[in-house]
Structures are given as structure tokens and as C-alpha cells.
Amino acid sequence: MATQNTRGLARLMMAPSVILLLVWMIVPLSMTLWFSFQNYNLLNPANVSFAGLFNYRFFYTDPAFFQSIWNTLLIVGGVLLITVVGGTLIALLIDQPIFGQGIVRILVISPFFVMPPVAALVWKNMIMHPSYGVLADISRLFGLQPIDWFAQYPLLAIIIIVAWQWLPFATLILLTALQSLDSEQKEAAEMDGANVLNRFIYLTLPHLARAMTVVVLIQTIFLLGVYAEILVTTNGGPGYASTNLVFLIYRTALLGYDVGGASAGGIIAIILANIVAIFLMRAVGKNLDR
Amino acid sequence: MARSVTTRHKVIATVAAWAVALLIFFPILYTVVTSLKTEPEAIAGFNLIPSFTLDNYVTVQTQRDYIKPFTNSVILSVGSTILALIIGIPSAWAMAFSPTKRTKDVLMWMLSTKMMPAVAVLVPIYLMFRDFGLLDTRIGLTIMLTLINLPIVIWMLYTYFREIPGEILEAARMDGAGLWQEIVYVLTPMAVPGIASTLLLNIILAWNESFWTIRLTTATAAPLTAFIASFSSPQGLFWAKLSAASTMAIAPILIMGWFSQKQLVRGLTFGAVK
Structure with a gap:
């Protein structure tokens, strides 16, 4: 029943958002692409020239580049492992009949709402600090030497902090999926004599597969962009030990004033993100046809 | 049993x-x-x-x-969310109530803009902000947060609007309701819960955004994220x-978050998990 008239109106209603997003997508992206082929340093802005692939080669031959890619992958992989496994276990636990389920849910979900700088500073100062942190207190209680997290295991420390922030998200999504599992199916399996482990492997896990996929994909998008947590804890160091791609580009651009180099890095980040995005779009798109 | x-x-x-x-x-x-x-x-x-x-x-x-960054956080998160709603509501409405063959493609494309890594456009955005005098201004950051959250706003609204049954519209039209009456008396009351949920989740997301808010401000417009990071x-x-x-x-955001658990799942999974 969409007449010409309503169709025209619909177009008009969509125009502002479509135009805005189009501009938002095309203008900065093409500028990044353009800059990536230029010799352009903010300390010497009068002297801009065509650089060809120099910036890419420069970025590619920088030893920090491969370390930052590796660190990026370790952060994404480490956090995913902790949050998906931990989230599944916690979701299974909370899904049991327990007293005060509502409050337990609220406590578990809370870290997700803590802004990244606060989360990172709380962990840095009060939990992981080598002399005053809670973990140091615990170590001393057992007569052990406290760990200096950000000097000895900087990347692991960041992975733990980021995992703490995202564990609630994974738990909440998996719990939501778990609660939509048909209880009659569970009872039938139980009556057929399937034990707890078998029920989990053959019934629960397949049911959760879709939610897990969504968790992995969405978290990956955000985890590729981890920034504030690194900025306020290790500032990328020691050396490049906790520098991810985002942080390397930020350093190149705003601390090194190298517009060309940072833009080449940006293009590489886009390629990385797009690989993930393709899978995510496919998973979400399937749902749309439902 | x-x-x-x-x-x-x-x-x-x-x-x-x-x-x-x-x-x-x-x-x-x-x-x-x-x-x-x-x-x-x-x-x-x-x-x-x-x-x-x-x-x-x-x-x-x-x-x-402290009041200054706190006020900035409130202005930025609420301002950008309301702006995104004003731009997003007509769009989501049109796609939900008069979908065409291309609606799905448009939605997917909007979602894809969300996948662009922020750091990839750090340089051009920074330079543009510098040249237009938008660095460390609330208006500049509000525009930024609006653009970042617009795809999520449209997606969330779309999934809510799509659940409003079309038959009700037809019934209202048969009873002689004009377009304006249709919107005011029939659609708006049914759309309000969805709009409220969208508002809530996006204020949370904008409040906690920690890349642009830190990089594009120094003092005047710095919200709490930048304040704490300093x-x-x-x-x-x-x-x-x-x-x-x-x-x-x-x-404040923790308390809002407790009330929006369900919307969080829906908003952040783009309706893929309910």
C-alpha cells in the first residue's frame, strides 16, 4: 500500500541520516587514504609532497609495527578467551535457581558501565599496584614477592583489565540466550538419562552457539580499538611491550606529528577491522531475513 | 513435571x-x-x-x-543522544513502516559505518577540528558523538518500530484518521518505550566514550573521561x-545501566539476541 506519495515521504525522512553518514564515511576516509601517500609532517606543514608507498614501507619496516599487530591480536584473543569461557560458566551458574538472582545479575553486569579510564586507574592503583594494591597484599599474606604487573606483565595486565570490562557483556548476552532455551527439552534429555555434561555438550552448547558468535564478533570490533586503558596504565610501554595498533597510530600522529605515516597505519587498521566486519555483517544480516 | x-x-x-x-x-x-x-x-x-x-x-x-567536567559529560551525552534521535527517528520510522527492497541494504550499510576504526580517521578529524576551530569545544564533540552513535540509534529504533503492528495503522486510517492524527494518537504512544530505551543506552555509550572525548579536548570541553584520564x-x-x-x-551511569539491562542486549547485538 505504499503509494508514490508515501514513498517520496519515506525518502525525505531518511535523507538526513543517509547524507550525514555518507559524508561521515567518505570525507575522513578519503582524506586518510590521500594523506597515506603524502610526505606530511605537522612540524613542517609547508613541505608536503607525494610519497608513493613510502609511508607504508616505513610503517611495515618499523619493528614496532609487527609488535603492535601481535599485541593487538593478543589483546583481542586473550580477552575473547577469558570472556567467552568465563561468561558461559557464570551465565550457567546464574541461570540456576538461586536466592537473590536479580541482585547477582546487577553486580555481575556493573563493570560494563564503568568508563575505561576509571576502570584502568582503579585496577592500576588499587588492585595491581606493586606496593599498595590488593593483589600485593594477598601475595604478602602468602609470603610471596608481589608482582609489579605493569613492569613485568604489561600486556597481560591490560588484558585482565579489559576482560573485566567485557565479561559482563558476554555473561549478559549468554544468559539471555540461555533463558530462551526450552525447559521441556532439558527435562526430556534429563529423563532420557543424559548426564549434566552430555546435556551441556549436546543441548546447551549448540543453543548458545549463535549468541557466542555474536559476542565474539561484537567484542572484536571494540577490542580492536582498545585505547584509554593503555593510555592511563602503561602508555604503551615498557618500550612497545603494550602498544597495540591503535596506540601506535596515535603515537605516530599526535606525538610524532607524522600525518603520512599515521594515515598509512590507519588504512592498515581499516583492513584489519573490515575482515572482522564482513563476518559480523553476515551473522547480523541472516537475522534480518528471519 | x-x-x-x-x-x-x-x-x-x-x-x-x-x-x-x-x-x-x-x-x-x-x-x-x-x-x-x-x-x-x-x-x-x-x-x-x-x-x-x-x-x-x-x-x-x-x-x-569537578562540576565542570561533570556538566560537560551531561551536556555531551544527552545532547548527542537527542540530536541522534531527532535525525534517527524519521529514518527508522520510514524503514520500518514503508520498507522497500533496498531497506535491508541501507540498514547494513549504516551498520558498516560503525565498523570503521576510530583511529583510522584520527588524523583527518583532528586536522578538520583544528582548522574549523572545533578542538576542545562542546559543539564539536557533540557532533562527533552524534555521528558515532547514529547507526546504533537507527538500528535500535528500527527493531522497536518494526514490532508495531501495521494493522493498527490501517484500522486508524479506516476510522478516518489523518496522517497527523495517526502519528500523534496511534504511533507515538506505541513508540515511546522503544525511544526511551534507545535514549537510555545511547546516553550510557556516549558518557563512556573514551577515544574522541580524550583526544579532541584539553580543558574547556573535557568530560569526565578526559578528566579522570588526566x-x-x-x-x-x-x-x-x-x-x-x-x-x-x-x-549515575551505573544506576541507569541497571535499569537498561534488556535494552543493552538488544541494542548492542543489533537485535540478533533477544
């Missing part, structure tokens, strides 16, 4: 669940506790019972003008004050 849940099972599960929940919540709890300690107490080792002083909260305001340099004796500032920075 009612499943027989023994009390013992329930007690064990309860204890385990509460233990895990308290462990996860501990850093937040400890922040609140520390904010009520004196500075010497804050570094005097593990202690869950503070002396309940409110001095830190007062000091944060008198020495650091305390990263190691000085040992301000933990209690930092905890007070942190507690105030997360409290």
Missing part, C-alpha cells in the same frame, strides 16, 4: 553465584570504600571499613572544579580523592 530442586542444590548454587558476583563487583565496591577513606588510610593496606569521611568529595570540587601520572597520595572523583563519574 516440576523439577525437584533440592534446597541443598539451591544453597550451594547461591553461595557460588554470590561469591563470583562479589568478586567481579569488588573493584567498584573498593573504589567507593576508598573514596570514604583519608589519604593515609587509602594506602595503608587492605581495609574494607573506611572512616567515612566526605572530605575527598569536597576537595575534588574545591581543588579541581590523573594517570603516578603520584601516590591522591587515591582517596581519585576514588571520590571516580565514584561520582560512574554512579
Whole structure:
């Protein structure tokens, strides 16, 4: 029943958002692409020239580049492992009949709402600090030497902090999926004599597969962009030990004033993100046809 | 068949669940506790019972003008969300009520703009902000946050609007309702819950956004994310004050978050998990 008239109106209603997003997508992206082929340093802005692939080669031959890619992958992989496994276990636990389920849910979900700088500073100062942190207190209680997290295991420390922030998200999504599992199916399996482990492997896990996929994909998008947590804890160091791609580009651009180099890095980040995005779009798109 | 849940099972599960929940919540709890300690107490080792002083909260305001970044956070998150709603509602409405063959493609394309890594456009955005004099201004950051959250706003609204049955519209039209009456008396009341949920989730997301808010501000327009991040340099004796500032920075959004658990799932999974 969409007449010409309503169709025209619909177009008009969509125009502002479509135009805005189009501009938002095309203008900065093409500028990044353009800059990536230029010799352009903010300390010497009068002297801009065509650089060809120099910036890419420069970025590619920088030893920090491969370390930052590796660190990026370790952060994404480490956090995913902790949050998906931990989230599944916690979701299974909370899904049991327990007293005060509502409050337990609220406590578990809370870290997700803590802004990244606060989360990172709380962990840095009060939990992981080598002399005053809670973990140091615990170590001393057992007569052990406290760990200096950000000097000895900087990347692991960041992975733990980021995992703490995202564990609630994974738990909440998996719990939501778990609660939509048909209880009659569970009872039938139980009556057929399937034990707890078998029920989990053959019934629960397949049911959760879709939610897990969504968790992995969405978290990956955000985890590729981890920034504030690194900025306020290790500032990328020691050396490049906790520098991810985002942080390397930020350093190149705003601390090194190298517009060309940072833009080449940006293009590489886009390629990385797009690989993930393709899978995510496919998973979400399937749902749309439902 | 009612499943027989023994009390013992329930007690064990309860204890385990509460233990895990308290462990996860501990850093937040400890922040609140520390904010009520004196500075010497804050570094005097593990202690869950503070002396309940409110001095830190007062000091944060008198020495650091806490109200300013707090106000900025409120203006930026609420402003950008309302702006995104004004732009997004007509769009989501059109796609939900007069879908065409291309609606799905448009939605997917909008979602794809969300996948662009922020850092990839850091340089051009920074330079544009510099050239247009938008660095460290609330208007510049509001525009930025609006653009970032617009795809999520449209997606969430779309999934809510799509659930409003089209038959109701037809019935209203048969009863002689004009387009305006249709919108005011039929659609708006049904759309309000969805709009409210979208508003809530996006205020949370904008409040916690920590890349652009830190990089594009210095002092005047700095919201709480930038304010807190500026305390990263190691000085040992301000933990209690930092905890007070942190507690105030997360409290409002934490409470909003508790009320929006369901919407969170829906909004952040783009309707893929309900």
C-alpha cells in the first residue's frame, strides 16, 4: 500500500541520516587514504609532497609495527578467551535457581558501565599496584614477592583489565540466550538419562552457539580499538611491550606529528577491522531475513 | 513435571553465584570504600571499613572544579543522544513502516559505518577540528558523538518500530484518521518505550566514550573521561580523592545501566539476541 506519495515521504525522512553518514564515511576516509601517500609532517606543514608507498614501507619496516599487530591480536584473543569461557560458566551458574538472582545479575553486569579510564586507574592503583594494591597484599599474606604487573606483565595486565570490562557483556548476552532455551527439552534429555555434561555438550552448547558468535564478533570490533586503558596504565610501554595498533597510530600522529605515516597505519587498521566486519555483517544480516 | 530442586542444590548454587558476583563487583565496591577513606588510610593496606569521611568529595570540587567536567559529560551525552534521535527517528520510522527492497541494504550499510576504526580517521578529524576551530569545544564533540552513535540509534529504533503492528495503522486510517492524527494518537504512544530505551543506552555509550572525548579536548570541553584520564601520572597520595572523583563519574551511569539491562542486549547485538 505504499503509494508514490508515501514513498517520496519515506525518502525525505531518511535523507538526513543517509547524507550525514555518507559524508561521515567518505570525507575522513578519503582524506586518510590521500594523506597515506603524502610526505606530511605537522612540524613542517609547508613541505608536503607525494610519497608513493613510502609511508607504508616505513610503517611495515618499523619493528614496532609487527609488535603492535601481535599485541593487538593478543589483546583481542586473550580477552575473547577469558570472556567467552568465563561468561558461559557464570551465565550457567546464574541461570540456576538461586536466592537473590536479580541482585547477582546487577553486580555481575556493573563493570560494563564503568568508563575505561576509571576502570584502568582503579585496577592500576588499587588492585595491581606493586606496593599498595590488593593483589600485593594477598601475595604478602602468602609470603610471596608481589608482582609489579605493569613492569613485568604489561600486556597481560591490560588484558585482565579489559576482560573485566567485557565479561559482563558476554555473561549478559549468554544468559539471555540461555533463558530462551526450552525447559521441556532439558527435562526430556534429563529423563532420557543424559548426564549434566552430555546435556551441556549436546543441548546447551549448540543453543548458545549463535549468541557466542555474536559476542565474539561484537567484542572484536571494540577490542580492536582498545585505547584509554593503555593510555592511563602503561602508555604503551615498557618500550612497545603494550602498544597495540591503535596506540601506535596515535603515537605516530599526535606525538610524532607524522600525518603520512599515521594515515598509512590507519588504512592498515581499516583492513584489519573490515575482515572482522564482513563476518559480523553476515551473522547480523541472516537475522534480518528471519 | 516440576523439577525437584533440592534446597541443598539451591544453597550451594547461591553461595557460588554470590561469591563470583562479589568478586567481579569488588573493584567498584573498593573504589567507593576508598573514596570514604583519608589519604593515609587509602594506602595503608587492605581495609574494607573506611572512616567515612566526605572530605575527598569536597576537595575534588574545591581543588579541581569537578562540576565542570561533570556538566560537560551531561551536556555531551544527552545532547548527542537527542540530536541522534531527532535525525534517527524519521529514518527508522520510514524503514520500518514503508520498507522497500533496498531497506535491508541501507540498514547494513549504516551498520558498516560503525565498523570503521576510530583511529583510522584520527588524523583527518583532528586536522578538520583544528582548522574549523572545533578542538576542545562542546559543539564539536557533540557532533562527533552524534555521528558515532547514529547507526546504533537507527538500528535500535528500527527493531522497536518494526514490532508495531501495521494493522493498527490501517484500522486508524479506516476510522478516518489523518496522517497527523495517526502519528500523534496511534504511533507515538506505541513508540515511546522503544525511544526511551534507545535514549537510555545511547546516553550510557556516549558518557563512556573514551577515544574522541580524550583526544579532541584539553580543558574547556573535557568530560569526565578526559578528566579522570588526566590523573594517570603516578603520584601516590591522591587515591582517596581519585576514588571520590571516580565514584561520582560512574554512579549515575551505573544506576541507569541497571535499569537498561534488556535494552543493552538488544541494542548492542543489533537485535540478533533477544
